[in-house]
Amino acid sequence: MSTTACRDPAEAPEEQRFLSTEEAAALERELLEDYRFGRQQLVELCGHASAVAVTKVFPLPAPSRKQRTVLVVCGPEQNGAVGLVCARHLRVFEYEPTIFYPTRSLDPLHRDLTTQCEKMDIPFLSYLPAEVGGPCTRALATLKLLSIPLVSLDIPSGWDAETGGDSEDGLRPDVLVSLAAPKRCAGRFSGRHHFVAGRFVPDDVRRKFALRLPGYTGTDCVAAL
Amino acid sequence: MSTTACRDPAEAPEEQRFLSTEEAAALERELLEDYRFGRQQLVELCGHASAVAVTKVFPLPAPSRKQRTVLVVCGPEQNGAVGLVCARHLRVFEYEPTIFYPTRSLDPLHRDLTTQCEKMDIPFLSYLPAEVGGPCTRALATLKLLSIPLVSLDIPSGWDAETGGDSEDGLRPDVLVSLAAPKRCAGRFSGRHHFVAGRFVPDDVRRKFALRLPGYTGTDCVAAL
Numbered sequence: 001m002s003t004t005a006c007r008d009p010a011e012a013p014e015e016q017r018f019l020s021t022e023e024a025a026a027l028e029r030e031l032l033e034d035y036r037f038g039r040q041q042l043v044e045l046c047g048h049a050s051a052v053a054v055t056k057v058f059p060l061p062a063p064s065r066k067q068r069t070v071l072v073v074c075g076p077e078q079n080g081a082v083g084l085v086c087a088r089h090l091r092v093f094e095y096e097p098t099i100f101y102p103t104r105s106l107d108p109l110h111r112d113l114t115t116q117c118e119k120m121d122i123p124f125l126s127y128l129p130a131e132v133g134g135p136c137t138r139a140l141a142t143l144k145l146l147s148i149p150l151v152s153l154d155i156p157s158g159w160d161a162e163t164g165g166d167s168e169d170g171l172r173p174d175v176l177v178s179l180a181a182p183k184r185c186a187g188r189f190s191g192r193h194h195f196v197a198g199r200f201v202p203d204d205v206r207r208k209f210a211l212r213l214p215g216y217t218g219t220d221c222v223a224a225l
Numbered sequence: 226m227s228t229t230a231c232r233d234p235a236e237a238p239e240e241q242r243f244l245s246t247e248e249a250a251a252l253e254r255e256l257l258e259d260y261r262f263g264r265q266q267l268v269e270l271c272g273h274a275s276a277v278a279v280t281k282v283f284p285l286p287a288p289s290r291k292q293r294t295v296l297v298v299c300g301p302e303q304n305g306a307v308g309l310v311c312a313r314h315l316r317v318f319e320y321e322p323t324i325f326y327p328t329r330s331l332d333p334l335h336r337d338l339t340t341q342c343e344k345m346d347i348p349f350l351s352y353l354p355a356e357v358g359g360p361c362t363r364a365l366a367t368l369k370l371l372s373i374p375l376v377s378l379d380i381p382s383g384w385d386a387e388t389g390g391d392s393e394d395g396l397r398p399d400v401l402v403s404l405a406a407p408k409r410c411a412g413r414f415s416g417r418h419h420f421v422a423g424r425f426v427p428d429d430v431r432r433k434f435a436l437r438l439p440g441y442t443g444t445d446c447v448a449a450l
Contacts, residue, residue, distance in 0.1 A: 035344050036337035040265045052444050092424055093444055112261035119260050120427045199317055202345045219277050219318055 017212045018184040021161045027180060027201075027209055035202065040109055042200070043078065046179045047085020049197030049221040050153055053177045054086070055093055056222070057151070057193050068096040071125075073139065076105040079153050082179065084113040086153070091122055100125045102139065140171065149174040155185055164188030181211050182225065194225040242437045243409040246386045252405060252426075252434055260427065265334055267425070268303065271404045272310020274422030274446040275378055278402045279311070280318055281447070282376070282418050293321040296350075298364065301330040304378050307404065309338040311378070316347055325350045327364065365396065374399040380410055389413030406436050407450065419450040 019027065031037045060068060072087040074080035080101065087097040099122055104110065118124070140158050143150065152173035155161050159170050164185035174191040180198040199216045206213065214223045244252065256262045285293060297312040299305035305326065312322040324347055329335065343349070365383050368375065377398035380386050384395050389410035399416040405423040424441045431438065439448045 036340040038265045038337060040263045041269050044266050044269050055444050109263075112263060115261040119429070121429075204344075204346075219280050 017210055018182045018187050019209065019211075020184055023209060024161075024181070024183055027205060030205055030208070031180075031201070035205075037200075039078070043081045043109065043113070044085055045200045045221070046082045046153075046197055048089050049195075049199070050082060050086040050151075050177045050179075051089035051093060052220075053175065053193075053195040053197060053222045054090060054095075054151055056195070056224075057175050058149070060094060068094065070095050070097045072097050072099045073143065073157070074099060074101040075157070076103040076110070079155070079179070080105065081107070081110050081113055082153055084110070084117055087122055088113070088117055088120060091117075091120055098123045098125055100139065102127075144171060151175040151177065153177050154179040155183055156189075159185045159188075161185050177222070178225075181206075181209065181213065195222045196225055197222045199223075242435055243407050243412050244434065244436075245409055248434060249386075249406070249408055252430060255430055255433070256405075256426070260430075262425075264303070268306045268334065268338070269310055270425045270446070271307045271378075271422055273314050274420075274424070275307060275311040275376075275402045275404075276314035276318060277445075278400065278418075278420040278422060278447045279315060279320075279376055281420070281449075282400050283374070285319060293319065295320050295322045297322050297324045298368065298382070299324060299326040300382070301328040301335070304380070304404070305330065306332075306335050306338055307378055309335070309342055312347055313338070313342055313345060316342075316345055323348045323350055325364065327352075369396060376400040376402065378402050379404040380408055381414075384410045384413075386410050402447070403450075406431075406434065406438065420447045421450055422447045424448075 031042065032039070054070065058067070070090055072083050072090070074083035084099065084101070087099050090097045099117060101114070101124060104114070150171060150173040152171065152175070154177065156171045156173050156176065159165050162184045164170070164187065172191065173189070175193045176186060176189045176191060176195070178186055178194070178196045178198070180201055182194070182196060186194065196213055198213070199221050201211070214225060216223045256267065257264065279295065283292070295315055297308050297315070299308035309324065309326070312324050315322045324342060326339070326349060329339070368382070375396060375398040377396065377400070379402065381396045381398050381401065384390050387409045389395070389412065397416065398414070400418045401411060401414045401416060401420070403411055403419070403421045403423070405426055407419070407421060411419065421438055423438070424446050426436070439450060441448045
């Protein structure tokens with residue numbers, strides 16, 4: 001898988017197509033500027049789909065209340081906003097999310113999504129328990145030590161968006177949810193489940209960026225890759 | 226059913242609870258002002274859920290391309306925006322929506338949602354075919370003459386939000402999708418399927434407005450009443 005990112009996608013029609021950083025930015029611009037999607041709208045769609053992906057891999061045992069707990073770690077950028085929406089939908093789906101969001105964005109979108117979670121009584125951790133408290137880089141060190149399964153949204157924390165970076169050094173998520181379309185680093189993903197949450201991407205945009213994605217079933221908002 | 230709206234809901238704990246116009250406005254204010262939901266966000270959630278409700282009642286025959294056509298009639302108010310989102314999701318679900326949106330709102334939300342539909346090549350009718358062309362009131366007269374099944378969002382066109390009005394005179398939808406929670410006029414609905422699309426309404430708000438709604442299953446965004 002790790003060689004995929006090095007090939008010209010046009011030469012490998014049968015393979016997954018992963019977007020470079022520039023292509024991903026161009027795709028987002030197309031959605032925002034040409035199609036006039038709103039950021040609030042895209043973040044809501046992506047966060048909802050991410051929560052649905054979590055339910056597919058970790059379905060709730062019907063009668064039990066065990067294993068409903070999820071820790072949602074959010075950075076200050078756009079994917080952190082997606083994480084906040086994901087946490088809210090997980091709560092609606094009767095999971096018990098807790099949010100760790102150490103560096104809060106001043107963006108009104110982030111603030112509104114934070115208020116929604118707070119008002120819904122989703123707990124926010126002020127620090128990660130145990131030996132490491134502090135900024136996100138140290139929180140990542142803690143996450144790497146955990147044996148519980150990790151779900152990453154789009155680009156796993158600490159990974160290089162293009163190469164994935166040194167996979168020995170980064171997080172090793174069990175589940176990856178690519179937002180809109182898989183980014184190049186996804187070629188390095190070796191976990192159990194890879195989903196794409198991009199059903200909202202119009203057909204013309206998929207063709208323009210030569211996305212070769214599996215079909216979505218019924219009204220599903222995510223598809224397994 | 227038609228007497229339900231006249232009773233004090235507190236005296237009828239086993240019955241459906243329908244919101245008065247004032248209560249519905251207060252619930253929406255609570256979501257927008259206290260919970261800081263965005264209008265774009267709520268309209269997206271409601272439009273998506275409305276499209277899912279349509280797929281439940283009129284599922285696509287797997288191999289056939291017949292009966293994929295849907296006419297989505299949108300007014301200039303907020304539920305018209307929900308209709309535009311619904312049409313977009315129906316297109317994503319591989320239906321063939323056509324939009325009739327005779328009085329266009331200047332609201333940027335409506336304009337952006339219209340652009341999304343136009344860019345996705347969803348056709349817009351400039352007038353309803355056959356004998357009646359003109360404003361919405363005359364379009365309603367045409368809809369009343371049609372034998373194809375009608376789906377209404379929240380308050381069927383022409384109905385009084387409180388009483389439902391003279392049901393002989395109004396549309397008789399086969400399917401009603403109540404947004405957030407059923408409004409009083411829903412007590413008069415006598416069609417085949419009544420859904421509520423309000424899974425996003427937080428538990429505290431449901432309790433505050435004494436909403437007695439069925440549980441949503443799995444990750445479903447609509448529930449049958």
